[in-house]
């Protein structure tokens with residue numbers, strides 16, 4: 491099999507193009523979706539965005555869910571860069587826990603968002619490109635329950651992502667190690 495070094499991520503020193511692209515696309519999408527969600531919940535019924543904004547939020551969220559599932563598959567088949575040796579044992583542990591937490595929280599946000607939208611039993615139109623069936627009906631008050639989970643988990647995700655970003659900046663500007671560079675260059 492022909493392996494493209496850049497795409498396939500054979501380097502032990504840095505992330506490959508696909509991993510980096512998926513990371514920054516996801517980060518941008520998460521912050522944008524959070525901003526859109528924060529703004530749209532207060533929209534007036536007569537606003538032209540009252541229906542369009544939730545439609546975009548749900549559609550982009552579902553696409554990001556697909557991207558994240560692909561990313562999880564990708565990280566199991568692409569070689570991962572080695573842990574940076576100058577990181578302390580505590581930093582290595584925190585980094586592993588944060589990676590797990592970020593993926594877990596992302597999936598929880600998607601699942602709860604899906605349960606809100608599918609609560610009325612109607613298929614979800616993703617930008618009117620394709621439909622995702624609503625086949626999960628778990629509770630009478632599914633919309634309220636999933637809505638509460640979605641709300642708190644979304645805030646938790648943003649909080650964790652900010653801590654994660656601060657840790658990356660600390661490695662870059664204070665420790666002056668390769669942690670952030672290998673996710674950019």
Ligand code: HEM
Pocket residue numbers: 513516517518520521565585589592593651654655656658659669670671673
């Ligand atoms: C919502 C925003 C973000 C999410 C959900 C997120 C998620 C993740 C995840 C899941 C990983 C682990 C990748 C893997 O090994 O599979 C990761 C790695 C990384 N992220 Fe983020 N990230 C976000 C924003 C940021 C920002 C803003 C920065 C920088 C300022 C950043 C810097 C990094 C770095 C440097 C790594 C590699 C860490 C290492 O090699 O140990 N991330 N991110």
